[in-house]
Amino acid sequence: MSIAELSRMARGRGGPKARQKMPDNKPALVFLGPWLIGAICLMIGPIIASLVLSFTNYNLLQPAKFVGFDNFIRMLSDPRLRKSLEVTSLYVLISVPGQLLAALLLAILLNRGLRGVTIYRAAFYLPSLLGSSVAIAVLWRQVFGAQGLFNAMLGMIGIHTEISWIGDSSTALGTLILLHVWTFGSPMVIFLAGLRQIPTELYEAATTDGANAWQQFKSVTMPLLTPIIFFNLVLAVINSFASFTQAFIVSGGTGAPADSTLFYTLYLYQEGFGSFRMGYASALAWLLVIIVGAATAILFWTSKFWVHYED
Amino acid sequence: MKPTKLAVLGTAIALAAGLTGCAVSPQGGSGPGGTSTTLSNEPVTISMYWWGGDDRIQRTQKVIKMFQDKYPNIKVEPTYGDWTSYWEKLATMVAGGNIPDVIQMDQLYLASYAQRGVLAELNQPQLDLTTMSDSVVDTGKWGDKVYGASIASTGFGVLANKDALDKLGIALPDDSKWTWDDYATWTKSISDASGGTIRGTGVMQNEFQLQLFARQLGDQLFKGSELVIKPETLAKYFQASLDWVESGSAPSASATSETINATLDQTDLVTGKAATMFIPSTMITTTTAAANGANLVLLELPHFADAPQGWEYMKPGMYWSQSSKSAHPAEAALLINYFINDPEAAKVLGTERGIPSSSSALDAITPSLEGPPKAAVDFVEGLHFGAAPAIIPTGASDLQPIIQRYCLAVIAKQQTPSQAAEALIAEVGASVRAAQ
Amino acid sequence: MKTDSTTLQAPPRAKTARLRFPPRRPDPVAITPAPTPAAKSGRRGQTRRRVLAVVKHVCLILLVVVALYPVIWMLVSSLRPDGQIFSNPSIIPTTLHWENYTYGWTALTKPFSTYLVNSLLVVVAAIAGNLITCSMAAYAFARLKFRFQKPAFAFMLVTIMIPIHVVIVPQYILWSQLGLVNTFWPLIIPKFCATDAFFTFLMVQFIRGLPKSLDEAARIDGAGHGQIFFRILLPLMTPALATTTIFTFIWTWNDFFAQMIYLTDPKLYTVSIALRAYIDAQTSSSYGAMFAMSMVSIIPVVLIFIFGQKYLVQGIATTGLK
Known part of the structure; x- marks a missing residue:
């Protein structure tokens, strides 16, 4: 249902006009030509195939067998599915605001006339480039392991502990959230751009009216930035629901310890490629589409209360 | 719009045909x-x-x-x-x-x-x-x-770091007839001697080792394409790991979880945090290289005093x-x-x-x-081999990560050994039956 | 997906912020930092500002260290022999084991340069594809009115929500039947079909931010859609195109799964596949070589970001949701 909202945005602000005759069918066909060809030849097929497969038992090595709603019935009583939904929801609820907040704060810090902004920006963006590499898996262990850097630093301030933060089922997800927050580069760049877009005249006007820095932030910066925050939020939610690589490389694809980092797509992947149950994995994928679609729809619904669009 | 719909339908049919047509014939x-x-x-x-x-x-x-x-x-x-x-x-x-x-x-x-x-x-x-x-x-x-x-x-054994043991002043055991009790005592002495910086052992989380453990108890994992291991055997297997973690022989649950999926270079034996490791015997070569040429020695796997002959296999x-x-x-x-x-x-x-x-x-x-x-x-x-057991049946290809998952749940005390044993048998059993 | 437009209302325009933007400035000169609105004059104000700037820099440098720690650690590790990487937790370089670089460069089937060139080839083609086709699709969605516009856009968004792991097998079968597996085509052709909905979405937002009066003026002068797109909108979209270029570069460069599935011949391997070849869970791994080649392979990514970020910031600046 989010789709209705989203497509309304795409259609532009053409309330009454949209009901008129659509005169642009032919040029649209030309401009959308490549996409249409791609959609029909490359995407619709596999997407329909995955929908069809969700009603089958498909082990990749043999032809798929139709099993009706078996896969969906199995979902109702699948403890690992429930666990993965819990893990993913928690992850999305904490890491999305966390990452956006980190990105926003740094963007604000970097926005004003500061020497070396270019270098800082590049430095802060670097983690995003590395976020999914094998090296990070290794490194995360070095930092949050039992003998890791984090515990060493705790030791320096007098807290001595032998806990392995990535190995303990109550903290492992926390380290992954931290890993996500740490790759704040992309949203930061977008926030920075949003801040740059705010006309300086507004700040000047606010200063003349005697507004202090905080008041300026509250009445000028924040309202004008909400569309950008919203944009980042929607994308971050879609992306974190689909989070896979980080959990995969840090836990070796197992969701360990005790399934505490069993992200939804990781479980889907295990079922599809690990256990050769591609039919069930396809059913899981469609459940995900429904969940993410609903989450996006809710975001769009709330946006009318807090996002300030310019006329 | 009809042509588009037709095209969509056509592609979908072609793909469905592909999914069925390309897969190989089911007859083994x-x-x-x-x-x-x-x-x-x-x-x-x-x-x-x-x-x-x-x-x-x-x-x-x-x-x-x-x-x-x-x-x-x-x-x-x-x-x-x-x-x-x-x-x-x-x-x-x-x-x-x-x-x-x-x-x-x-x-x-x-x-x-x-x-x-x-x-x-x-x-x-x-x-x-x-x-x-x-x-x-x-x-x-x-x-x-x-x-x-x-x-x-390959056979299976315990790989011990003799250099580390020498430093701690601990002698190698007589591995020709040592039991699991001996093993628990010996590994605890290592952890104690080092003050916990070098652990005596890791936990048991390996499929090969589970097979051997079951055979020592006269049990087996699979019979043909059926999971037949007794819950008691499996519970005993998990219990041993739990005991070691509790006694300090093995690292804590969280530390174990950290390295359980690590590559060889990151295992505790290689990084010097453990004195021994359960391992397929041929891996001594790569492990030695990874551990900077440390003096590693292969010991036979401990067993139960009444283990039947020929529990070992290649x-x-x-x-x-x-x-x-x-x-x-x-x-x-x-x-x-x-x-x-x-x-x-x-x-x-x-x-x-x-x-x-x-x-x-x-x-x-x-x-x-x-x-x-x-x-x-x-x-x-030097080992006495019996006949090899049946290969892992269809539907149990993910056995290794499943054993690890339950092992971690047991040592983290989220499940008792017997709960984990029952759950593992239910999960793997269902998966194997579904795949036949 | 049901696209029921009657149940959901478009967000009403909020009334709080009634501030107007000045006309948009597409020239880079506009990207000058805003003056600090704090204390305007006086010595005290100046000193305060200086102190504030120093504090800011100290905080930022600390954060840079945190952000860069992994890269530094990787660099140090790439200069250590394999056996020391995991047993030595210190980040102070103790050795300069350059052999990791020389060995890593030649350890696989081909010199590492082959993989760099392959990655570059795929990346450049992907960029070209995304630039051309996503901007065209965006123009249609943003400026044209046509049948099935809503469902088409909705479908485009659904394509980003479906996990790749369930569509990869049907897709592979498709490419396999076309006989194009083990070539770069399955990685390139989709980009020429605007399948990266993210960028289409981005450019839709961007085009909608450009005044419609531009098109209308051109139409009155007799320009067709092609001319409006190429002559008027495209030049104004340079920043958005730069954004697309940089993001496509980085994402394609780091993509592993699709490249691994489609490329079979080691001569065609890309950097992200090659980097995994140094590591094996069961046997010996060459971590030093892997880190060394990781360092080599992030150089192009960092370079493109440093040189491209001016346009990147500018690009999104004019794209903001409106």
Whole structure:
């Protein structure tokens, strides 16, 4: 249902006009030509195939067998599915605001006339480039392991502990959230751009009216930035629901310890490629589409209360 | 809009046809897909797929080159990947009908691929399996046909870091008749002597080890395609790990969880945080290299005082298999034979994939063996092997991560050993039954 | 997906912020930092500002260290022999084991330069594809009115929500039947079909931010859609195109799964596949070589970001949701 909202945005602000005759069918066909060809030849097929497969038992090595709603019935009583939904929801609820907040704060810090902004920006963006590499898996262990850097630093301030933060089922997800927050580069760049877009005249006007820095932030910066925050939020939610690589490389694809980092797509992947149950994995994928679609729809619904669009 | 709809429908149908049409026929045991079982004189291209690190890539490509020099009309196209992506890609290739002619196989997957008709029976005249003992050949069987030619086989033991033990002033035990109780005492003494910085042992979380543990109790994991292990056996297996963690012999639950999936270089034994590790014996070579040449010693696996004779067995490390759809089964078999039996190839391959199963390969490299590889060969000669158990049946290919998952749940005290045992049997049992 | 437009209302325009933007400035000169609105004059104000700037820099440098720690650790590890990487937790370089670089460069089938070139080839083609086709699709969605516009856009968004793991097998079968597996085409052709909905979405937002009066003026002068797109909108979109270029570069460069599935011949391997070949869970791994080649392979990514970020910031600046 989010789709209705989203497509309304795409259609532009053409309330009454949209009901008129659509005169642009032919040029649209030309401009959308490549996409249409791609959609029909490359995407619709596999997407329909995955929908069809969700009603089958498909082990990749043999032809798929139709099993009706078996896969969906199995979902109702699948403890690992429930666990993965819990893990993913928690992850999305904490890491999305966390990452956006980190990105926003740094963007604000970097926005004003500061020497070396270019270098800082590049430095802060670097983690995003590395976020999914094998090296990070290794490194995360070095930092949050039992003998890791984090515990060493705790030791320096007098807290001595032998806990392995990535190995303990109550903290492992926390380290992954931290890993996500740490790759704040992309949203930061977008926030920075949003801040740059705010006309300086507004700040000047606010200063003349005697507004202090905080008041300026509250009445000028924040309202004008909400569309950008919203944009980042929607994308971050879609992306974190689909989070896979980080959990995969840090836990070796197992969701360990005790399934505490069993992200939804990781479980889907295990079922599809690990256990050769591609039919069930396809059913899981469609459940995900429904969940993410609903989450996006809710975001769009709330946006009318807090996002300030310019006329 | 009708044409679009038609096009969509057409694509979907084509794809559905692809999904069913490309997958191989379900009957296991189909012979080679090609017609000829004799070598061709025409130029022939065959593909070969394996997993492994850079060392294996170099050695394997060198042998491929030697093979091509010897048989100039045969061209071998290699492909390689790491363990995880290997199985993703192989399954995808099979689904798409592009099965490599020669495939490196693991016993976790052999039954899955053989039963589903992907692999050809290895009965080509070009491949000589008489160079290995019958019991080793049998480990490549699914049903009563051979689908995998064992590359290397291995025993299982405890790898101990003698350097570390010497520093702590702890002597090596008499491993010829030590029991699990002895093991618990000895490993605790290591942890105590080091003040916990060096642990005496890790937990048990390995499928091979579970097989051995069950056999010591007169039990077994699978019978044919059925999971038959008793819950008590499994509970005992988990209980042992729990005891070690509680006594301090093994690292804490969280520290264990951290390294349970680590590559060899990151294991506690290699990084100096543990004095021993349960390990397939042939891995002593790579472990020694990873641990900067530390003096590592292989010890026999502890057992129960009343364990039946012959609980030990040789486990195949990996196999060469060939595609049932291969257009050139004779050449594929010739290539497998070259990798398994040829003395010159054996010298290049060394013990990188393990101690060769083939006697002709082993004979070729034995004179030059020294250090860790020699220790691995000697170790195996001292063991008393019984018959190998049935290979892992279809539907249990993910057994290893499942054992690990329950093991971690037990040592983190989220489940009792008997709860974990029941749950594991329910989960794996259902998966195996569903796949048959 | 049901696209029921009657149940959901478009967000009403909020009334709080009634501030107007000045006309948009597409020239880079506009990207000058805003003056600090704090204290305007006086010595005290100046000193305070200086102190504030120093504090800011100290905080930022600390954060840079945190952000860069992994890269530094990787660099140090790439200069250590394999056996020391995991046993030595210190980040102070103790050795200069350059052999990791020389060995890593030649350890696989081909010199590492082959993989760099392959990655570059795929990346450049992907960029070209995304630039051309996503901007065209965006123009249609943003400026044209046509049948099935809503469902088409909705479908485009659904394509980003479906996990790749369930569509990869059907896709592989498709490419396999076309005989294009083990070529770069399955990685490139989709980009020429605007399948990266993210960028289409981005450019839709961007075009909608450009005044419609521009098109209308051109139409009155007799320009067709092609001319409006190429002559008027495309030049104004340079920043958005730069954004697309940089993001496509980085994402394609780091993509592993699709490249691993489609490329079979080691001669065609890309950097992200090659980097995994140094590591094997069961046997020996060459971590030093892997880190060394990781360092080598992030150089192009960092370079493109440093040189491209001016346009990147500018690009999104004019794209903001409106």
